[in-house]
Amino acid sequence: MSSYPQPALAHVSTMTAAAVVDPARAVAFQGAPGCNSHRAALTYDPDCRPLPCFSFEDALDAVRDGRAERAIIPIENSQHGRVADIHFLLPESGLSIVGEQFIAINHALMALGKGPFSAAYSHPQALGQSRRYLREKGMVPMAYADTAGAAAYVRELGDPGLAAIAPRLAAELYGLEIVEENVEDAEDNTTRFVVLAREPLDPFTLAGEQTMTTFIFEVNNVPAALYKALGGFATNGVNMTKLESYQTGASFAASKFYVDIEGAPGDERIDRAMKELAFHSKYVRPLGTYRLARARG
Numbered sequence: 001m002s003s004y005p006q007p008a009l010a011h012v013s014t015m016t017a018a019a020v021v022d023p024a025r026a027v028a029f030q031g032a033p034g035c036n037s038h039r040a041a042l043t044y045d046p047d048c049r050p051l052p053c054f055s056f057e058d059a060l061d062a063v064r065d066g067r068a069e070r071a072i073i074p075i076e077n078s079q080h081g082r083v084a085d086i087h088f089l090l091p092e093s094g095l096s097i098v099g100e101q102f103i104a105i106n107h108a109l110m111a112l113g114k115g116p117f118s119a120a121y122s123h124p125q126a127l128g129q130s131r132r133y134l135r136e137k138g139m140v141p142m143a144y145a146d147t148a149g150a151a152a153y154v155r156e157l158g159d160p161g162l163a164a165i166a167p168r169l170a171a172e173l174y175g176l177e178i179v180e181e182n183v184e185d186a187e188d189n190t191t192r193f194v195v196l197a198r199e200p201l202d203p204f205t206l207a208g209e210q211t212m213t214t215f216i217f218e219v220n221n222v223p224a225a226l227y228k229a230l231g232g233f234a235t236n237g238v239n240m241t242k243l244e245s246y247q248t249g250a251s252f253a254a255s256k257f258y259v260d261i262e263g264a265p266g267d268e269r270i271d272r273a274m275k276e277l278a279f280h281s282k283y284v285r286p287l288g289t290y291r292l293a294r295a296r297g
Contacts, residue, residue, distance in 0.1 A: 023067055026048065026070075027045060028070070028072075029052060030056045030084075032149035032152055034148035037072060038169070054145070057089065060089060060090075063095055069197065078189060091285060096288040100195065101195065105189040108168050109165055114177070121153055127143065148174075200288050215284055215287055216259070217283060230277070233273045233277075239261065240261050244257065245258075
């Protein structure tokens with residue numbers, strides 16, 4: 001808690017105390033109160049007890065240790081790409097994806113006064129999503145751990161020449177004035193979040209619903225391994241909505257892949273495709289099957 005700016009500490013303490021007495025309703029998120037992950041938690045479950053955590057690892061630990069029933073983590077943004085390295089964090093955590101949530105991202109410029117401002121603090125993602133605006137206004141982008149934390153930090157510094165880019169909720173919590181709304185560069189700026197829990201959902205309980213399945217795999221280090229591994233999804237008519245490669249270790253010998261597909265195990269098409277994938281891979285590790293929050297395509 002001591003890593004947060006002073007203006008955020010009282011809110012963190014209050015929210016943490018509420019989560020402690022009702023961990024079954026607690027949803028852990030990364031960031032200071034008022035950040036977009038806080039908004040996402042309340043959008044996903046309006047009756048939850050949001051539990052602020054300073055890092056993604058802290059949020060996952062809160063679920064693993066039983067202090068929160070779920071965590072909500074941003075995974076990708078429509079404008080700025082990958083947010084969290086869930087590829088590394090989730091397999092190590094032992095948690096499963098049990099849901100997803102999309103929220104529109106609207107950034108506001110906030111400060112103690114009306115400017116002019118020499119610099120604006122925010123999370124690197126928010127700075128990237130507002131880079132044209134910052135360049136036009138001549139403000140230096142200054143990276144901070146999260147958007148709402150940046151707002152609290154600007155409040156703590158007390159310098160009227162500094163601003164923060166954060167959700168409107170952060171201005172309300174930390175007593176800042178909103179100088180300008182909607183400073184993001186794209187009107188359709190959207191972030192996808194995944195919801196994590198200790199136990200996976202049983203795919204058979206989701207029968208008849210639109211579902212998404214997420215997994216990671218590593219191909220065999222042979223020519224055309226990826227082509228062969230993914231062929232079963234094409235021949236069985238399985239829609240793959242996300243395929244990202246990443247490396248672990250320093251060998252650079254073979255890539256690992258993070259995948260989202262529409263559908264669930266138990267569907268013959270999915271089962272056939274996954275069987276073919278396993279045949280051409282070193283391993284396949286399921287990360288969860290969950291309800292589709294938004295139709296793809």
